[in-house]
Amino acid sequence: MKGRIHVAGAGVISAIGNSVSETFESLRHERMGIGPITLFDSVHKGVLPVGEVKHTNERLSDHLKVKTVTRTALLGINAAREAVKSSGLDLKRWRTGLISATTVGGMDLTENFFHDFLSNSRHGKLRDVIHHACGQSTELIADDLGINGFVSTINTACSSSVNAIMLGSRMIDQGMLDVVVAGGTDALTKFTINGFNSLMILDKNLCRPFDANRNGLNLGEGAGFVVLVSDKVKQAEGLKIDCFVAGFANTNDAFHQTASSPEGRGSYGAMQQTLDMSGLKVEDIDYINLHGTGTQNNDLSEGTAVKRLFGDKCPRLSSTKAFTGHTLGASGGIEAVFSVLAIREQCVFPNLRFETAIPEVGITPQLVFENNLSVKHVMSNSFGFGGNCSSVVFSKSDF
């Protein structure tokens, strides 16, 4: 990259908190947010645990003082507003873009519509489908933030948000934009719960990422955004910056529509190319925030790739999905904020509920919250259906 892509702000909402500070307290005190379904009716209520944001749509819109729209948009507005506020930037002064990611878009309302629509094609409230498309959630966020420059939306399943950060970084690097609000948002829906349930990869108990006895994932919801700025913006605004985007890569596993290759060729490629772009060696990485969903397939494949790449120089690593559940398209944005926090607070987060290492890889993740460390470079992984694999490295600014 020509200059640095600085992280000037961060915002997050998930099952473990409605803001960056609440989230950090939960991570620090090892308080996870996964529990029973409460927000909607489903036959899986009381059976499948999920990581819900603990507010109804009505409460979220009251709090945000916006109309009740899709939950995906409400969560996104909440996190994106916090990110912009924390940056202290006046977006109007700069060429600002919003690049968001989502997999379900307005599905939470569409599935209500469909119930009525199927009984009679003239039934169902049309206002429940107008915000169905992925781009609509992004535009509701853009309109709320007053961004009328570049807007775009990415849907590469569970790797989506990291790709949003990647596009934003490239656009700043090549001088197209000065400021980019980048991240992602996804709400829990019956559509995704039933989808993952039909694939038989949901754990009926609390998920146990990277454990030998893991039994699937728990779904979650939320949103996470970072504000990326150019050198010029940083200098002109006199911003105090904690970290910057050092490198990223996007590959495709090209193995199977849903399963990862046993050797993790896509994830290996993404991590390795990210190191290359960052100009870092494996021993430079202080912490990896793993994709670590808790499924048999992902954790073995990702663990194998980590082992192959890092060998005996494996850094501290953990999956924070045991706190939040797997928030799908939002996970890369939420975990980018966690990565920023790890650098800002010089700490690493625990991999909850871990007992036994996966025998094939023998990786023991970080078991407790630990601070007073030297955390200079953090890698975050996000992999998705369709073989989409993305990694990103955030580095401490005074490094």
Place this chain on the structure above:
Amino acid sequence: MALYIKGMGNISPQKTWGEESLFKPVGYNEDRLKCIEPEYSQWIDPRQLRRMSRVIKMGVAAGSMALKDAGITVPQGIITGTGYGCLDDTGIFLTKLVENKEQALNPTPFIQSTHNTIGSQIALLLQCQDYNQTYAHDAFSFESALLDAMLQLNETPERKILIGGVDEITEASHAIQKRFGIFNKSENSLQLFNRPSEGILNGEGSAFFVLSGEKSETDKVSVEALTTFYKPDEESLVKGIQDFLKASSLKSEDIDLILLGKSGDQKSDEKVDRISSSLFSSNAIGYFKQLCGEYPTASAFALWLGARIIQEQTIPDGIVSKKVNKPLKNILIYNQYFGTHHSLILLHACH
């Protein structure tokens, strides 16, 4: 920077693949323009074909056509734009979810419901482990894909990247959109702009391109620049278009043909007409949505059409009202979608 078009493939409501070099327009007497689809087994292994929904077939086949046209087998990156995504599989899974009361669901439609299924199926079939990206932003989906290709090729111009825009109409999506009252009741789609407009034609299509930042002798068309405008007011839109031309060192009279994304939606068409007549009063102006209908990635069809026009130096029937008697060197695609999404793509003849 210039992106050189190495190959193209297009499945649309017109005959845009196969032997015909440039088509005779096909008219429709309904509000839904359905793609004229090829025999897919020509392009896709029949064993794979069985499991694919129509939009995936359309995407994979148009992608294969573009690769064949470019004379390559595997690209160094795949970037897809789709506004609607995989609607059919989404609808099937939603229907079963309701009907079966969340029990005993087949996972296949769920797996194939995400927007990135099209780009990842292409990657899987070609064993392409390179950069893979899917944009899902309404009428900026294809523009985002094109912009990303520009960013990628700026970094590594020698690569050849496959990019495309694809969207499908399904029975359910058509029925739902119809209830919004946005469709045209026209008896002949080709007459869309010859009488006062009163609604859009529902369209679909899949157009793919192989692009590279490196020029070769045989290249005929390049994409020179693109930009998007989100919910602009008229004043900033006019200024945006002027700035866009200026950045490419062009004056409005240098544009030999404008392909205008009027759709039949009265309110937005009026605005587009006002802008084009003030900025391009002496230019040749052509329309394309009477051919492909309105859908989020219609600009991919327009890119294919503009590139074909430059390649052949001929404008097919029914696009412009009067003959253009000069070489077609610069074509500007000005697309708009319901007045909220505007985009510009500038095409240039290489020779």
